[in-house]
Structure formats: C-alpha cells, structure tokens
Amino acid sequence: MDVGCTTKHLEWSAHWFLLFSLLWNVADAQTRYSVPEESKKGSVVGNLAKDLSISFSEISSSKLSIASENGKQYFSVDFKKGDLIVNERIDRESLCGQSSSCVLPVQVVIEEPLQLYRVEVDIQDINDNSPEFHSNEHTLNVAENTLPGSKFPLEVARDADVGTNALKTYVLSKNEYFSLNIITKKDGSKIPELVLDKTADREKEHMHSLILKAVDGGSPPRSGTTHITIKVLDVNDNAPVFEKSDYEIRVSENAPNGTKVLTVRAVDLDEGINGEVIYSFGSHTQGEVQNKLIIDPQTGDILLNAPLDYEDASSYQFDVRATDKGVPVMEGHSRVRIDIVDVNDNAPEVVFTSPPKPVREDAAIGTVIALISTKDADAGDNGKVTVKMSSDYPFKLKPSFSDHYALVTDAKLDREEMQEYSIELIAVDSGSPPLSSNAKVRVSILDVNDNPPSFTQPSYTVYVKENSEPGKIIAGVSAVDPDTGENAMVSYSILDSKVQDVTASSHVYINSDNGSIFSLHSFDYERLSVFQIRVQASDQGSPSLSSNVTVHVFILDENDNAPAIIYPSTAMGSLTHQKIPRSAKAGHLVTKVTAVDADSGHNAWMSYKLAEATDESLFSVNVYTGEVRTRRAVSEEDDSAQTLLVEIRDNGVPAQSATATVSILLEDGTHEPVLDLRQKDPEPIKKTGRITFYLIVSLAAVSVLSLVTFFILLVRCARHSTTRSTCCMRRMDSDDFRARNLQLQLNTDGPIKYVEVLGGDMLSHSQSFRSCLSPLSEFSDFTFVKPSSTLDFKDMISVLDASLPDNAWTFESQQQKPPNQDWRFNQNQRPGPSGGE
Structure with a gap:
C-alpha cells in the first residue's frame, strides 16, 4: 500500500475520530455501530428502526437514503426489518491506513419530513494482511575484521493491519555468527538489526545465508520472510559512523524546490580513500521519497526536488547510507524522519448532503429546506470551517453537529414578492490568512392560494340602448390574480340577486372564462331603466378565493312611444x-x-x-x-x-x-x-x-x-330598515332613504x-x-x-x-x-x- 495515501487516511481518520469522540458525548442523535472489515454483503450492522426510534411504516413510506462522506455506498437499509446492512466490500486498510481507529460516518436522510441522523460505524480490523518485506533478497557486506557486537540495520517489514493484528516481532534463522536485535521506536514501530556475535573468518566461510521472518500478533498469526545473504569481506576494517542514528526535521509544505531540508554527516576513522564518505539513500528507500528529495553525495545535504503536500503525506521516513571508498567497501546507516507542516493552502468546500427542495410560501418558520456540510483538506485550525450567508435572506443556517448545518426558513415567505432565491453561502476556514469559497443554492417558492382575484375597477357602469338585439356583449369585467397556476385561473359568475322580483341571471349571461356579459333579451326603458348585478370572480385554488364587483346597467331611452x-x-x-x-x-x-x-x-x-x-x-x-x-x-x-x-x-x-x-x-x-x-x-x-x-x-x-x-x-x-322590502321611502334598487x-x-x-x-x-x-x-x-x-x-x-x-x-x-x-x-x-x-x- 502507498505510504503517502496510508498516512493521509490515518490523519483523516484521526481528525474525524477526535470530532466524533467529542460529539459522542453531546449529540444524543448519533448512533455508533461496529462491524468487522471484509464482512459479507448483506451482513447486519445494526437495527436503525430500533436505535433511531423510527417505525417500520415510516421507513417503508418515507424516502430514506444513506450517504457516506467518502462518496462510496458501503451500507444500505433493509426496509422490511429496518436493519443497516453491508452493501459492498469494506477494506479497512484502504479507508484508514495505519490509523488505530477507523470510524466511517454514515448520514441517514429522511426526506418527508426532512430529517438527518448521523450514524458512526467502527470498522474493526481483522488479520487479513501478512507482514511483507520490500524485497525477498538482501545482501549485506561484513568485513572479516568487524568486531563482535557490530550492528547492521535490516529491512523493515510492513503490515497493513493495526492493533494486535499488526507486526509484532522478527525471528532470525539459527546460526553461530549472527543474532537479531529488535528496536522499538516511539511510535511503536519495530526495526530489526543484525548483531555480529563473533568475528567472521573469511577463510573458513566467506558467505552466510539467513532467513528473517516477520510475525504479526493475529490469531492465527501471519508472517512474511526475506532472504539475507552476508558476504565476508577482507581489508577495510572501519565503517563510516553517522553523528546521529536518527534525524528528525519539520518542513513546511509550501517550501520551494531546492530548499535544503537538513545535512547528514558521517565520520570514517580510516585514512585515504578508505575514509572518504559518499552519501546516498538506503537501498530500501521508496520511490516517492526519491522523487521528492535528493541527497548530495559529497556534502550529505538533503534538498527538496518536488513540492510537498501535507494532504498527500504528512511525513517521510527513510534510511541514509554512508559508504567509504575502501576495499572492501564499508558503510554506515542512519534513519531520517521529515514531518510536513500543514499550510492553509486548501479552500473549504460546501457539500449539499440533501439538495434543496422547493418550499411552500406558507411554510412555517424553521422548516428545513436543505442539509449542508463542509470539508477542508487542511488540518488543525486550517481545517476548521464556518459558513455564513452573503446577505439577508428569509433563511438561516442552523448548526447541527461537526460542520453540518440545516438551511431553514427564518421569516414568512411570499411568492408574489419573490419566486426564487439564489442564496450565496460563504465558507471560511480559521487559517492565517483564512481561505474561503462560495457556493450558491437556489430555493424555489411554491405558490399557495393566498390572494383572491382583484377586479381592475372598483365598479363598472354600462349603458345599453333599449330595444337592442339580445345576445350582444353589453360589458366586460376583468379580474387578475397574482398567484400562479390553478390558483390564478379566474372564472366569473353572476351572484343571485333580484331585479324587479326577477333574478339578475334572467336578464344577462356572463362568460365564465373571459368575463364578457351578454344580454338575454332586449330591454324596455319604460319598464326597467336601471339595475345592478353582482359579479363574482373565483380562482381555482383549494380552497377557492373570490371577490365581488357591482355592475351598474343603465338602459338608454329611445323614442319608441308616441304621445x-x-x-x-x-x-x-x-x-x-x-x-x-x-x-x-x-x-x-x-x-x-x-x-x-x-x-x-x-x-x-x-x-x-x-x-x-x-x-x-x-x-x-x-x-x-x-x-x-x-x-x-x-x-x-x-x-x-x-x-x-x-x-x-x-x-x-x-x-x-x-x-x-x-x-x-x-x-x-x-x-x-x-x-x-x-x-x-x-x-x-x-x-x-x-x-x-x-x-x-x-x-x-x-x-x-x-x-x-x-x-x-x-x-x-x-321596522324593516334591515331588509330590502319595498318601501315608499326607499328607492327600488338601493337602500338610500x-x-x-x-x-x-x-x-x-x-x-x-x-x-x-x-x-x-x-x-x-x-x-x-x-x-x-x-x-x-x-x-x-x-x-x-x-x-x-x-x-x-x-x-x-x-x-x-x-x-x-x-x-x-x-x-x-x-x-x-x-x-x-x-x-x-x-x-x-x-x-x-x-x-x-
């Protein structure tokens, strides 16, 4: 496995593990499960219905979805039982690398009504990886006059598993000249060294063949081996010795190419060419390290050869070898560790966990519209992100947990004033200087039938000649509705009213679609000179809204009567x-x-x-x-x-x-x-x-x-002032006294x-x-x-x-x-x- 990728997963997992540990104590809405890696598809992780208090009917009827932050759908939901089950193969090593904790956050989203639950699944390591050496063959030169007790570093084996399943020890095949010494570092890693127990005599045996075995702590344990060939050399009896057996240095990830990281130095007690030292990377140095760094063979200066990226690898570890020019060649080794210092070079990102949906204009304040989260590839304060809106909107961001927000309504909405909002979200990290990014979310407002039709005039006055032909348009009324769709579709009707003890609808007819008013018969001024009709405009909303207007119809006299x-x-x-x-x-x-x-x-x-x-x-x-x-x-x-x-x-x-x-x-x-x-x-x-x-x-x-x-x-x-009965003190068509x-x-x-x-x-x-x-x-x-x-x-x-x-x-x-x-x-x-x- 790639060391840089493994390191990145390790840091990411550690970061999330810290946040989840904090949230575990304060967020009652979070649920934690554990499942072994490599579990079969369909394996039950836990019962969501029981643990999240969701009924089976809600699970089956609601639109429930599972989302993982890394983009892969490792889990799914059994809608019949309410179980969270494994959806595809889970490789803990590819997710978390060498991190001791591997927690996979899972977001359970219920769309109707919109709800968010956070579930953490602890991926448990199983002993599915054997310790491996970089090469199966290794050659070591030992001078015949090398003193007993001399140590020679060996290749370190790597085990992708962690915890008890990780590399535990090394075992050397039996021989009379060499023994094995295991050094445990601060970070818990184990480095094998070959120790010379007694002086090798080239004349007796010029070559030794050993088997080095690396064993992990799994049950049953797994192991890997490499073959070590030791050549006994004659002549040069002093090997170069480094000033330090281990070098550690911190380098900023934005350091330019050519920057000198550090200088290693070794001393050879021999004289002449036997004491001249040449520096180089150890034979087992990874190719990525050799791409990023170069070493000056004469001075021991280690220089940057390519840009560093903390997000790719947080540190590099390798061996430096010092060899002299004697015959036989003698060499010394030292271990170098370079820690990459994070720089705020990654802008935060806004991720929509649940895309925004249209909202009704009568939605209550606090209605959840969308679920939003943030992420920043940087670490520490450089990765702490806050989100805000660019200006005032009838919405607000409500924090939920760990860089997650809910976009909710914060004021009454009116589609007639604004049909759609384009909300600009600004994500800013806590780095120095801080970096930011923008994201836009469009929220459409759904119409509600909250506006009755409105007539274009407060009242209408119509003049009609008597004896005119029936069926002609005598007037037209018009009403507008600021709503949309069916809520704005207006139909017209005549309200029941009496005109000389006859319903108004027996005199006129109105087109329900366009409000045109037609006469049903010709009028006689001498019988009827003026009358009123009440027209109602109703929309098609549910419930329907309406408004009324009065149409005054005046009959114009014609000379159709002789004296x-x-x-x-x-x-x-x-x-x-x-x-x-x-x-x-x-x-x-x-x-x-x-x-x-x-x-x-x-x-x-x-x-x-x-x-x-x-x-x-x-x-x-x-x-x-x-x-x-x-x-x-x-x-x-x-x-x-x-x-x-x-x-x-x-x-x-x-x-x-x-x-x-x-x-x-x-x-x-x-x-x-x-x-x-x-x-x-x-x-x-x-x-x-x-x-x-x-x-x-x-x-x-x-x-x-x-x-x-x-x-x-x-x-x-x-006595009858509140009725419309005929009265000598009243007009027939109005109530004015x-x-x-x-x-x-x-x-x-x-x-x-x-x-x-x-x-x-x-x-x-x-x-x-x-x-x-x-x-x-x-x-x-x-x-x-x-x-x-x-x-x-x-x-x-x-x-x-x-x-x-x-x-x-x-x-x-x-x-x-x-x-x-x-x-x-x-x-x-x-x-x-x-x-x-």
Whole structure:
C-alpha cells in the first residue's frame, strides 16, 4: 500500500475520530455501530428502526437514503426489518491506513419530513494482511575484521493491519555468527538489526545465508520472510559512523524546490580513500521519497526536488547510507524522519448532503429546506470551517453537529414578492490568512392560494340602448390574480340577486372564462331603466378565493312611444259638451288638450299644434301647454259648430305624434256667459260654489290621506330598515332613504278647474295625479286613481269612461320624466299637462 495515501487516511481518520469522540458525548442523535472489515454483503450492522426510534411504516413510506462522506455506498437499509446492512466490500486498510481507529460516518436522510441522523460505524480490523518485506533478497557486506557486537540495520517489514493484528516481532534463522536485535521506536514501530556475535573468518566461510521472518500478533498469526545473504569481506576494517542514528526535521509544505531540508554527516576513522564518505539513500528507500528529495553525495545535504503536500503525506521516513571508498567497501546507516507542516493552502468546500427542495410560501418558520456540510483538506485550525450567508435572506443556517448545518426558513415567505432565491453561502476556514469559497443554492417558492382575484375597477357602469338585439356583449369585467397556476385561473359568475322580483341571471349571461356579459333579451326603458348585478370572480385554488364587483346597467331611452292623449279621450267621442258663449272675448280658455309620453328626456318633450280647424282665425293652441283659447272675440257670423284637430308631437328622433279632435259649440243663450276664472267674480253662481266646496273637501281628504300614508310607511320602513322590502321611502334598487316631495296645485284658470297632486323623488319617475272639473258638470263625484305604470293609460281611461258621463269632469293621470338639465325652457314652457298652469 502507498505510504503517502496510508498516512493521509490515518490523519483523516484521526481528525474525524477526535470530532466524533467529542460529539459522542453531546449529540444524543448519533448512533455508533461496529462491524468487522471484509464482512459479507448483506451482513447486519445494526437495527436503525430500533436505535433511531423510527417505525417500520415510516421507513417503508418515507424516502430514506444513506450517504457516506467518502462518496462510496458501503451500507444500505433493509426496509422490511429496518436493519443497516453491508452493501459492498469494506477494506479497512484502504479507508484508514495505519490509523488505530477507523470510524466511517454514515448520514441517514429522511426526506418527508426532512430529517438527518448521523450514524458512526467502527470498522474493526481483522488479520487479513501478512507482514511483507520490500524485497525477498538482501545482501549485506561484513568485513572479516568487524568486531563482535557490530550492528547492521535490516529491512523493515510492513503490515497493513493495526492493533494486535499488526507486526509484532522478527525471528532470525539459527546460526553461530549472527543474532537479531529488535528496536522499538516511539511510535511503536519495530526495526530489526543484525548483531555480529563473533568475528567472521573469511577463510573458513566467506558467505552466510539467513532467513528473517516477520510475525504479526493475529490469531492465527501471519508472517512474511526475506532472504539475507552476508558476504565476508577482507581489508577495510572501519565503517563510516553517522553523528546521529536518527534525524528528525519539520518542513513546511509550501517550501520551494531546492530548499535544503537538513545535512547528514558521517565520520570514517580510516585514512585515504578508505575514509572518504559518499552519501546516498538506503537501498530500501521508496520511490516517492526519491522523487521528492535528493541527497548530495559529497556534502550529505538533503534538498527538496518536488513540492510537498501535507494532504498527500504528512511525513517521510527513510534510511541514509554512508559508504567509504575502501576495499572492501564499508558503510554506515542512519534513519531520517521529515514531518510536513500543514499550510492553509486548501479552500473549504460546501457539500449539499440533501439538495434543496422547493418550499411552500406558507411554510412555517424553521422548516428545513436543505442539509449542508463542509470539508477542508487542511488540518488543525486550517481545517476548521464556518459558513455564513452573503446577505439577508428569509433563511438561516442552523448548526447541527461537526460542520453540518440545516438551511431553514427564518421569516414568512411570499411568492408574489419573490419566486426564487439564489442564496450565496460563504465558507471560511480559521487559517492565517483564512481561505474561503462560495457556493450558491437556489430555493424555489411554491405558490399557495393566498390572494383572491382583484377586479381592475372598483365598479363598472354600462349603458345599453333599449330595444337592442339580445345576445350582444353589453360589458366586460376583468379580474387578475397574482398567484400562479390553478390558483390564478379566474372564472366569473353572476351572484343571485333580484331585479324587479326577477333574478339578475334572467336578464344577462356572463362568460365564465373571459368575463364578457351578454344580454338575454332586449330591454324596455319604460319598464326597467336601471339595475345592478353582482359579479363574482373565483380562482381555482383549494380552497377557492373570490371577490365581488357591482355592475351598474343603465338602459338608454329611445323614442319608441308616441304621445298618449289623456284628454280628450277618443273613447269618449267628440267633446260636444265644450260650449262657449258668443260673447267670449279674445284669449278665452276653451279647453286644454293633455297628453303624456312614456319616454323620457328629449323624447318626452311635447309640443302642441293646431293642425286643422273650421275657422283657423278663431282659435289657437299653446305650443307648450295645449290650452285652446280664442284668438279673437266670437262674432255672430261664426259657425255654431267648430271642430279642431290638435297634433301633439314629441321631440324624439324620429319624432312621433298623435292627434286629438276637439268639438266646440257656440251658444246664443240668455244666461250669463261663463267668465274667465282669472277675473274675480264677486257673486259666484251656485254650481261654482258647489265645485269649490268639493275642491276644498278633496284637498282636505288628500292632505289627511297623505299624512296617514306617510306615517304608516315611515313606521313600516323603520321596522324593516334591515331588509330590502319595498318601501315608499326607499328607492327600488338601493337602500338610500329619500323623502318624497308632495305638491298640491289648484288651477282656476278658465272654465276648467283641476287639482294636481305631484309626488316623486330625484331618482324615480315623477308621478302626477290631476283631477279636472268642468263648470258645466252637475256631478260632484271625485275619483282618485293611481296608475301602476306608464303603460296603464288606456286601462285608466277606460275606468274613467265607465264611471263618468260625457259632460262630467274628467280625471287625468300622467307619468312624466324630468327633462334633461341642459333644456333651458322656463316653467311655463315645459311640455306635459303640468306646464303653463
């Protein structure tokens, strides 16, 4: 076996043995076994399941692996029994050389959850190596005049085994001239010497043949032999003698080539050429020593011939021979030991015992990510290594034992902030100057569904034209999720909600993949002007997270409704009861044409126009109020029957219109003509008094009814303030409380008297309730009808027609949208029945 390699293993084993001895007393997690070298494959070393308290189910289900620091897989695990078994041949000599202790550290790694156990296996030596000599033949020259007691060093045998199995003694074959002397050195090595017992006589026997046997202490013992031939020489009777029988020196491993290590010196008492000494390496000097060192044959200087490396060999031992030039040649021997002093010339290394695995972003602080160890080929302080991270990371290194660390989490992780960390580890030894090395480890962060989808807008506002075709995209919502994978896959849905007692999903449909919202039918502004839908965005994580957004849908009005004539009603026929005296002056109020438009805004602005008339010079129609008045005074020449065709047109595009026919009779009666109500009559007639009385009673009843209704609704709303039930004090589509404004207006202009009851809020359609009384009517009945919608005009008129005769006063009700704020008409110019009073 190579001496340098053996020495390196010896130092490595001694180093680990010291560390393991220290750790054995403090680390309860370490377990120690022993096994003889050369054990058969499958031999049981120990029971890991029992000694490490690991159940068989954990061993079989967990990902358990065995790792050795030298890279070879000497052991494996029997997953059925939990035993640590021998996996391949173990040669103690190749692992530890001549070291007295050979401990093989084994790392047991369990990956789920990540755990590390350290097991030490003591490799026991067996007597599997015999002592060996470098050569089987050895020749020794002895002068015949050599004095008894002279000693001659012999070749040292080497045994790869240690302890009791190592070399124990030498045995020399029996002879009468020589005996064997064994010298035991400080390190326990044994050196044989041949001792001359009596003077050899060349004339009697010029050559002696001996057998030297080396025996070890094994049981049974093993041995090796070499043959020694001794030649008896004549003449030169003094051999060179060294000043020291042993030389010891320390040399730094970074000493340059040519450095003089030491000088050996020998003295020969002879004179002349018999006293001239030549120095050389002993005949048994190893080739590695002769490659590293050279010796000056004249001076005895030993010089470096090649760089030294402590990590290859910590020391060199060899023999130096001094020979003279006499005949026969005489020689002397000395032993040289050169110890190599370690220099910090090896940077530390970072070794990943368990490669880092991706970690979830919700991992608890202290979660083990990777197992790390360090190594440094140097010795002493030069081989002591510390590891640190180059900068701040949400991780830290937790020391475990003997240059081993666990990389664990040290703070909360957030994949959305950092998806991967590149951690730079710096390993520094304790040498002078210290050496360092860097290693990078990448840690990927696994996503956890910890972010709900977020809409790009806090709310959405959509405008849709009424009567638009169903199936069109009316809006699109979008939400983003900072997570990844399925946790970021967003689907859209409409939450259950009511729109006029109908689910929102019956009005619109949403594409679950892209958030596009489609209409399921065309919308009618007059039935539904605005509604809200709640859209939910949900991810595909587990558990799923979601968020909601409100989409406000406004229906845009189109001019799809013609003005509806309330008075005069076509169901009543021509208004033959409209009579005026021939004494009527210019500006006399004959009647008023009233119409409403179910549309809103510009589409509901109406204008009145006299389309046809029996005598166009006699009557005129107010373009805004629809009032029919005389343009001039009535004369006797005017026809008694006058017919007017009034056209009512809205302001939509295209405009829609309706016509009303008004029949007027001119009377030649003896009774007093009806005065214009704008003139104060000091003596009202009896019917006018009755009408005024009924008006007062009606106003009082309406006022009382309004107060009672308001109080009831106020109490009801207070009781149900936490619900979405219908309330007169609430909007239908929101929970904002808005008080309604009530307005009573009495109009006494002209021969037609009527009362308007106006009500509404800012966000709903205004409602107008109007009662009209004719001064010619003899009925005192007062009918109050509230329409449910603007589409109930015909039904309402039918009710009125069934309850009133032709000459009775009529009831009008309309629903008029407030005009656009940009419209600049004054109060008397606004369209509809309420303008111009």
